[in-house]
Structures are given as structure tokens and as C-alpha cells.
Amino acid sequence: MKVVFYLSASIVLFLFVFTFIVQNPHDIKVHYYFGMVWDGPIAILLLLTLGVGILFGVFTSGLILLKLKIRLTKVVKQLSRLESNPSAGYEQIKKGGS
Secondary structure, three states: OHHHHHHHHHHHHHHHHHHHHHHOOOEEEEEOHHHOEEEEEHHHHHHHHHHHHHHHHHHHHHHHHHHHHHHHHHHHHHHHHHHHOHHHHHHHHHHOOO
């Protein structure tokens, strides 16, 4: 069911983008620093912006997932230590440390 949803959502998004590109074939000028100018269709600029945004989101999510994976590894190691020596865990709790 997920595949059908993702496929239909992709088709709708593609049709939306395609009709936007067809209706806006105008060229634009983008002025950069130091007098650099880029002339091109607005659709290319928007697709590039979308791509950069997606890459930024994937990179940020990847960093968060990596941080969580490192934290999970530490907790699993701590849990295995406590399972192998339960009295040490009790003493640590009794002292109030972590």
C-alpha cells in the first residue's frame, strides 16, 4: 500500500512540476557576487534550489541519526555491563550516580 501511495504522490508531483515548467519558460538573471550573472530559465533555478534543499535536509538528518546511533551504542554497552554484574548497577543507583 505504501508503494502505491508513493508512486501516486510522485506522479502528482511530477505533473505539477512539469506543468509549472511548461507555463514558465521565461529566462531570468541571477546576480552573484563580484559582478557574476547567470541567465537561465526559472525552472532550472527552482530545481537546483530544491535539490540543494533536499541535500541539506538529508545531510542534517544523517548527522542526527549518527548522533542517535552513537548514543544507542553507549546505552547498549552500559546495559550489557549491568546485566553481567547487577550488583554494580544497584550500588551505582544507591550512590545516585549515572
